[in-house]
Amino acid sequence: MSELLNDPETQRLQYQTAESQQELRGSSKEIVMTGAPWPDDDLGDTMIINMGPQHPSTHGVLRIMMELDSEEVVRAKAVIGYLHTGMEKTGEELTFVQGCTNVTRMDYASPLSNELVYCLAAEQLLSLEIPERATWIRMMLVELNRITSHLLFQATNGMDLGAVSMMLYGWREREEALRLLEIITGLRMNHNFIRVGGVAADLPDNWQAETLATLDKVAVGVDSYDTLLSGNPIWRERTVGVGTITTEECLAHSITGPVLRSTGFAWDLRKAQPYLAYEDIDFDIIYTDNGDVFDRYQIRLEEIRESIKIVKQCVAKMPKGDYRSQDRKVTPPPRARIDESMEALIHHFKLFTEGFKVPAGETYAQVESPRGEIGCYMVSDGGAKPVRMHIRGPSFYNLQAMGPMVKNALVADAVAIVSSIDPIMGEVDR
Amino acid sequence: MNVLFGAAKALFADGDLLTSSVVVIIKVLVAFVLLLVGVMLYIWGMRKWIADMQNRVGPAKAGPFGILQTLADGIKLFFKEQTIPSSAHRGVFRLAPYLSIMPAFLMFCVVPIGGEVTILGRTTSLQVVDLPFGAMFVLACSGIGVYGVMLAGWSSGSKYPLLGSVRASAQLLSYEAAFGLGILGALIHTGTLSTREIASLQAWENWRSFYEGWNLVPAFGAFFIFIIAALAETNHPPFDLVEAEQELVGGFITEYSGIRFAIFFLAEFMNVITMCAIATTLFLGGPSGPSLGFIDADNFINVWLMPIFWFMIKTIALTYGTVWLRAATPRMRYDKLMAFCWKYLIEAAILWIMFEIALELAKKNGWNRYTTVGLAATACLVLYGVLMLCVPKPGETVEEFR
Numbered sequence: 001m002s003e004l005l006n007d008p009e010t011q012r013l014q015y016q017t018a019e020s021q022q023e024l025r026g027s028s029k030e031i032v033m034t035g036a037p038w039p040d041d042d043l044g045d046t047m048i049i050n051m052g053p054q055h056p057s058t059h060g061v062l063r064i065m066m067e068l069d070s071e072e073v074v075r076a077k078a079v080i081g082y083l084h085t086g087m088e089k090t091g092e093e094l095t096f097v098q099g100c101t102n103v104t105r106m107d108y109a110s111p112l113s114n115e116l117v118y119c120l121a122a123e124q125l126l127s128l129e130i131p132e133r134a135t136w137i138r139m140m141l142v143e144l145n146r147i148t149s150h151l152l153f154q155a156t157n158g159m160d161l162g163a164v165s166m167m168l169y170g171w172r173e174r175e176e177a178l179r180l181l182e183i184i185t186g187l188r189m190n191h192n193f194i195r196v197g198g199v200a201a202d203l204p205d206n207w208q209a210e211t212l213a214t215l216d217k218v219a220v221g222v223d224s225y226d227t228l229l230s231g232n233p234i235w236r237e238r239t240v241g242v243g244t245i246t247t248e249e250c251l252a253h254s255i256t257g258p259v260l261r262s263t264g265f266a267w268d269l270r271k272a273q274p275y276l277a278y279e280d281i282d283f284d285i286i287y288t289d290n291g292d293v294f295d296r297y298q299i300r301l302e303e304i305r306e307s308i309k310i311v312k313q314c315v316a317k318m319p320k321g322d323y324r325s326q327d328r329k330v331t332p333p334p335r336a337r338i339d340e341s342m343e344a345l346i347h348h349f350k351l352f353t354e355g356f357k358v359p360a361g362e363t364y365a366q367v368e369s370p371r372g373e374i375g376c377y378m379v380s381d382g383g384a385k386p387v388r389m390h391i392r393g394p395s396f397y398n399l400q401a402m403g404p405m406v407k408n409a410l411v412a413d414a415v416a417i418v419s420s421i422d423p424i425m426g427e428v429d430r
Numbered sequence: 431m432n433v434l435f436g437a438a439k440a441l442f443a444d445g446d447l448l449t450s451s452v453v454v455i456i457k458v459l460v461a462f463v464l465l466l467v468g469v470m471l472y473i474w475g476m477r478k479w480i481a482d483m484q485n486r487v488g489p490a491k492a493g494p495f496g497i498l499q500t501l502a503d504g505i506k507l508f509f510k511e512q513t514i515p516s517s518a519h520r521g522v523f524r525l526a527p528y529l530s531i532m533p534a535f536l537m538f539c540v541v542p543i544g545g546e547v548t549i550l551g552r553t554t555s556l557q558v559v560d561l562p563f564g565a566m567f568v569l570a571c572s573g574i575g576v577y578g579v580m581l582a583g584w585s586s587g588s589k590y591p592l593l594g595s596v597r598a599s600a601q602l603l604s605y606e607a608a609f610g611l612g613i614l615g616a617l618i619h620t621g622t623l624s625t626r627e628i629a630s631l632q633a634w635e636n637w638r639s640f641y642e643g644w645n646l647v648p649a650f651g652a653f654f655i656f657i658i659a660a661l662a663e664t665n666h667p668p669f670d671l672v673e674a675e676q677e678l679v680g681g682f683i684t685e686y687s688g689i690r691f692a693i694f695f696l697a698e699f700m701n702v703i704t705m706c707a708i709a710t711t712l713f714l715g716g717p718s719g720p721s722l723g724f725i726d727a728d729n730f731i732n733v734w735l736m737p738i739f740w741f742m743i744k745t746i747a748l749t750y751g752t753v754w755l756r757a758a759t760p761r762m763r764y765d766k767l768m769a770f771c772w773k774y775l776i777e778a779a780i781l782w783i784m785f786e787i788a789l790e791l792a793k794k795n796g797w798n799r800y801t802t803v804g805l806a807a808t809a810c811l812v813l814y815g816v817l818m819l820c821v822p823k824p825g826e827t828v829e830e831f832r
Contacts, residue, residue, distance in 0.1 A: 049589050057676035071593070071764055160676045162667065162761025168484040234668055234760050411593070412677050412763045 046074055053082045057160045057415045060425035064402070066414065073414050076406045078399050083429040091389035095355025096122050096196050099386070103376075104190045106391060107427035109152050112138075112145040113369035114391070114427075115194035120275065120365035121376040122196045122386075125358045128330060131322040132277075134198035139276040140211075140314035141184065141193065142367070143307045147218060148177045149370035150300045150307075153422045154225055157297060160419035161238050166229060173221035180214040183207070196356075197331045198324025208315050215308050222304050230298070239294035243405040243417035246291060253400045257372025258299045259421060263291035269368035280317070283310050293413075293420040300422075303370075330356050355384035362388075371395050371422060393427040453554060458539075461558045465538050469699050470500040476699075476753045483757040504692055512688035517587030526585060527686070527693035530578025533571040534700040540564040540625045541707045544717050545737040555626045556717075556738070564625035565613050568708055572609065572663050575701065576602040579665075579672060582694070583682035594681030597764055598672040602663060604771045609659035611779035615652020616645045616712035618786050629716030637720075644715040648789070651782035653713045655775060657748075660705040662771070665698060666752055668759035671767060706748035710741060714748075717741040777817050781810040 052063035061082035067074040090102050103118045104111040116138055123130065151174040158166025178188045183204055185193035193200045229235045245255075247263040260267055266287040270278045286302040288295040324331050332351050333344035360382040366375035372394030379388040398421050406414045474489060474497050481488025489496030514523055544556030561567050576599060583595020620628045632643045641647040662669040673681030680686075683694050710716055719740030721732040762770070785806045792802035 047589065049593075055679060068593075070596070158760070162670075162676065163759070165480075165484050165757045166760075168486060172485055228758075229760070232760065234762055237766050238760060238763055410763060410765060412671075412761075415677050 045069065051414070052079075057419065059156065059418070059423060062399075062418070062423060062425055062428070064414070064418065066406075066411070068411065071410050071412075073406045073409050073411065076402060076414060078402055080396075080399070080425070080428050083425045085426075085430070087430045088389055088391060092386060095384045096358060096386070097351060097355045099389070100195055101190075101192045103391065104192055105426065106393065106430050107369060107371065107374070107395065107424050108189060109424050110145045110149040110370045111190050112141050112194060113367055113374055115192065116142055117365050117367045117369075117374050117376040117391075118378075118389075119194050119196045120367065121363050121378040122358060124363040124365055125361050125378060125380050126196070126330065127359075128197060128325055128327065130198060130325060132319045133321040134323050134325070135276050136314055136318050137199050137203060137323060138194055139278065139281075140311055140318070141181070141191075141199075142276075143310045143314070144177060144181055144184075144211075146307045146370045147304050147311075148174050148181065150304045151177060151218070151221075153300050153370075154297075154304075157416075157419045157422075158225075158229065160415050161235065163229065163235070166225065169221060169225060169228070173218045176214050176217045176221075180210055183210055195324070197327065198322070200324075202323040203318075211311065211315055215311060218304065219308055222301060222308075226301060230301075236294065238412070238416060239297060239420075240292060241290070242293045242413050243409060243420060244290065244292045245401055245405050249404055250291075250401065253397060253404075255372070255398050255401050257368075257370070257394050257398060258296050258303070259398050259401055260372065261285065261287040262295040262299055264289040269366060269373055273366070275365075275367055281310055281313050283313075293416050296420040296422075300370075357382060357384050358386075366392070369394055371424065371427070372398060374427075391427075391430060393430060395421075395423040395425075395427040396430075399423045399428055454558075457554075457556075457558045461538060462535070464543075465535065465700060465703070466696075468703050469696055470504075471497075472703055472749055473500045473699055475749070476756070479750065479753045480757050483754070504696075507692040508689050510688040512690055513685075515587055515685050518685065519585040519587065522581050522585035523685075524690075526578050526582035527690045527697070528578075529581060530575060531693050531697040531700070533575040533578075534697045534704060537568055537571040537704045538700075538707065540567050541704070541711055542626050542629045542716055543707070543738055543741050545733065547734055557626060560624055560626040563623045565617060565623045565628070565712075568625075569606075569610055569613065573606060575663075575697075576606075578694075578697065579682050582686070586682070586685040588685050590678045590680070591682050591684045594672050594678045594684070597678075598665075598682060601665075601669070601671060601764075601767060601771075604768060605659045605662035605669075605775075608655055608771060608775045608779050609663055611776065611783055612652050612656030612659050613712060614783055615649040615655065615779075615786055618783070618790055619645050619648055625711055625716075629711055629718065632715035632718050634715065634718040634720055639715070639718070643718070645713045646715075649713065649786060652779070652786065653709070655779045655782065656709060656712070658775060660709065661752065661755070662767070664701040664705055666702055667756045668762050669767060670761060671764050676761075702752055703745070703749065706745045706752070707741075709748055710744040714744045715740075719743075773821050777814065781814055784813075785810050 046067050046069045049066050049068055050063060051066060052058035053061040058064065063079040063082065064076055065079055066076045085105075087102055087106055091099055094102050099118055099122070100115045103114040106114050151170050155167045155170025155174065158164075158170060181191065182188050184207060185191040185200070187193075245259070245263060247260070247265045249255075250260045250263055250265065256267065264287060266285045268285040269275070270283075271285055283306050286299050286306060288299060328347055332348050333341070337344040338348050358380040360380055362377070362379040364375055364377045366373050368374075373392065374394055375392035377388070377390040377392070378386050381387045401421060402418060405417045409417065477499070478488045478495070489499035492498040492502045514520055539558035540561055542555050542557040542560075546553055546555050548554075579598040579602065580595045583591040583593075583598060586592070616628065617623065620631045622628060622631070632645060633639070635643065646653055665672045671677075671681075673683060678684070683691055686694060717737030717740055719736065721736045722729075725731055788802055788806035789799075791797070792799055
């Protein structure tokens with residue numbers, strides 16, 4: 001009995017007020033449930049307001065704690081974790097074959113980048129050669145995904161600034177692009193199409209015509225957004241000079257992607273550390289100098305055009321050959337072989353039950369996702385599952401830019417700023 | 431008291447009391463129903479138009495072409511639970527929706543929607559009441575409308591509505607000034623405050639009436655100022671900061687639910703219709719327009735239907751314009767909105783009024799029209815330049831008085 005009383009948990013319970021006697025007391029200060037308190041608690045004439053986790057413009061379940069002096073934001077803090085699903089931990093319980101279904105759900109606006117970075121990391125550990133066609137298919141899909149992701153940004157960014165028509169126009173083109181992805185991968189999102197060793201299937205019949213037709217539609221749509229918004233005086237008033245950030249601040253917060261490029265720092269992993277076959281492709285890095293909301297809008301608009309250019313080159317230059325590695329330890333045998341070959345059946349069974357073994361070691365792979373550098377740190381102990389899988393989610397880092405950007409901005413600006421960072425909460429919380 | 435007597439006289443103008451009362455009651459009922467049905471159709475039309483602009487179908491399930499959608503929404507809201515936050519000021523919270531919808535109804539009373547007609551043997555114009563101070567009444571009603579919005583936000587006892595109501599009181603009061611100056615632009619030409627007389631002074635004689643009779647061409651500057659101010663007064667996009675969904679969740683109506691929410695919703699769209707109707711009356715000649723030449727001038731169609739038809743056409747055209755704006759523009763920012771009003775709109779309105787007065791004087795005294803226009807325009811430009819010098823530039827610090 002005495003042992004039980006010495007147990008710290010029991011002691012804690014003894015000091016607690018009984019549940020029936022608990023009451024909520026008001027205080028002169030604002031009571032706010034937060035992840036952590038403000039550094040100093042003296043509020044004075046200001047008011048703390050919570051934007052989110054349920055709010056029309058916080059892109060899911062982001063919660064922003066703002067201290068307001070009338071309409072002016074004195075300081076703001078992002079409170080995250082409302083969408084935490086433990087995907088990194090889950091990744092340790094899944095074999096390398098199953099892993100893609102897990103990571104694809106993190107950044108749900110650009111799932112293919114997640115799959116790509118996971119597979120690149122696993123392939124680095126395996127020292128696996130990927131057929132050329134698989135590389136090009138991957139590149140094309142990732143760029144198509146960049147288009148849909150940036151179209152999503154255009155839509156939500158327009159909506160956040162009150163241009164409701166823009167939202168529907170953005171989704172009109174995004175729907176076309178998603179339809180194309182569905183034709184190629186079978187799903188509109190969470191494709192699980194890029195697998196370790198290649199891609200899940202070859203490109204379907206008539207894919208060139210479908211792709212080019214979709215690209216034309218998207219290009220027309222992008223031109224119309226440009227016409228609708230870029231010169232609009234209200235739009236410029238809302239975005240130009242709002243939420244500025246400098247290159248130094250970006251680097252200090254390790255911010256990547258369009259937010260970094262908007263400050264005049266032309267950092268794009270596709271050029272800086274080329275992966276896949278980006279060296280064989282002719283495209284430009286889009287960057288601007290002002291680092292404000294308008295620049296980030298424009299960068300993403302232009303990047304859609306660049307991606308269209310890249311996909312068109314992919315269509316023209318798509319090499320022939322295998323769409324996945326022929327290493328039978330990694331790649332499942334073709335369906336037809338299972339009926340006639342005992343070996344194939346065994347391989348198929350082993351692959352989908354215990355997976356393939358990956359040599360021990362650790363590695364880091366990184367690609368340029370629509371939001372910035374997405375990285376995958378992977379440790380293997382020689383088994384079929386990674387011992388540790390960590391994803392560097394660009395949204396998580398980019399969200400830190402909100403603090404310096406919203407200082408002394410208005411509430412309406414804060415909405416525009418958060419929107420211009422384009423955070424995907426699935427990736428922030430993982 | 432004189433004001434009240436004037437209003438009573440206008441209501442029960444000569445004749446026996448019974449007939450007058452019956453006519454007034456009929457007119458009130460018709461106006462009430464007309465406005466409600468009008469709002470219902472406007473909301474449906476707006477959703478259909480905006481859906482068309484945004485490549486959507488819009489409401490399509492309730493009734494033919496979804497025309498009963500608003501009715502269905504209203505019935506749903508009527509039967510929903512109404513919540514009042516525990517921190518709310520309950521009395522004011524309950525009162526606010528009515529403060530918001532009453533002015534919207536009252537304002538419509540002075541709008542003549544047709545010409546002179548005979549009901550029960552009495553000649554009367556097709557409006558609920560012809561106040562001798564109709565234009566002032568419009569201003570007063572739009573001023574009272576601020577209270578509904580402001581008190582709704584304040585009494586909710588919640589933060590987002592409070593921000594919304596602070597925005598509302600500043601925005602609506604500021605644009606009230608520009609709104610009044612816009613109305614003044616029309617009054618300079620008509621010289622009367624009675625809406626019936628304003629409409630009849632713009633009566634249709636021939637095609638020249640379009641630019642000589644109507645106030646649109648001689649007072650086009652005032653027309654634009656009136657339209658901008660009216661949009662801001664009715665919280666219409668791009669000036670819908672009061673309920674900016676993406677910033678303030680729902681603004682002053684965040685905490686409202688059920689029928690109280692519906693009343694605010696109704697009041698907002700009613701205000702848009704009323705403002706369009708008033709703009710039609712003041713600037714577009716109200717019910718004036720060509721009548722059917724091949725039918726007798728005293729015919730029922732020419733006396734009753736054609737003026738109503740023209741009034742409706744003009745009002746619908748204006749409401750279509752508001753829907754177009756709603757679809758095309760992003761939302762303005764609060765500080766820019768206030769700056770736009772105080773730095774540009776009101777100054778432009780004052781200068782335009784002076785310009786118009788000069789023209790009106792020139793017409794009355796027979797001065798040379800072109801010299802007057804030239805001189806007045808130059809004077810206005812010089813004044814505008816002086817005023818613009820006083821406006822601080824962005825980034826320039828202004829000494830604050832405390």
